[in-house]
Amino acid sequence: MAMSAEDLPRLICGRDPSEVWDHAAAGTLDPHEQACPYCQKVVSEYRSIQDPVERYLRQPVEPPAHLAERIMSRVRAELRPRAWLVLPSPLGPIRLERGAAAGTLRQLLDQVPGLRARSCRILPVEGHGELGNEAEGGPARRIPVTVALTVAVAVGMDIPSTADSVRQVVVEGGARLLGLEVRTVDVEVVDVFEEEQARWRRRL
Secondary structure: OOOOHHHOOOOOOOOOHHHHHHHHHHOOOOHHHHHOHHHHHHHHHHHHHHHHHHHHHHOOOOOOOOHHHHHHHHHHHHHOOOOEEEEOOOOOOEEEEHHHHHHHHHHHHHOOOOEEEEEEEEEEOOOOOOOOOOOOOOOOOOOEEEEEEEEEEEOOOOHHHHHHHHHHHHHHHHHHHHOOEEEEEEEEEEEEEOOHHHHHHHHO
16 A cells, blocks of 8 residues: 555654655755754755765766767668558558568568578569559559578578478468569578577487
């Protein structure tokens, strides 16, 4: 149960300790509070807390290194024009940021055993206009795209068959989740890794 000011016990002198505290903070102690030992004990408790706080607040503040550089980098990123996909829909075109669409495909690929997506880019097929052009990408037709991927595969995986699996996941997932017509999937294997489960078996 919350405690109100009325619930606080009064000092032996009869004063309300919360009022004495407030007077000490405001510098308006009356003659009784200045002379009374019970009120002065409250004042002493207030100052024991307030003095370290004031000393701390007076210390100079040093901004983290490269703070201005990080702020300007974020500002430039926000001002940079965004690349959009215009997806077909029965109720009209839907605009989706290209990076968000690429993130969806990366999450799909991370579910493939023995595979980790590193990067994903969605590009228009040459000669079919820009992905952010609503006239080109309205509900009447899909803009064909190329998906360029870099991936890491687990040690011991068959890389050609894994690349085929990647292409199948991207084509099917792009159509099902995003309404994309994925014409080409460029897969570049840039790294290999050792799966934790296999490493644990060797320790046993």
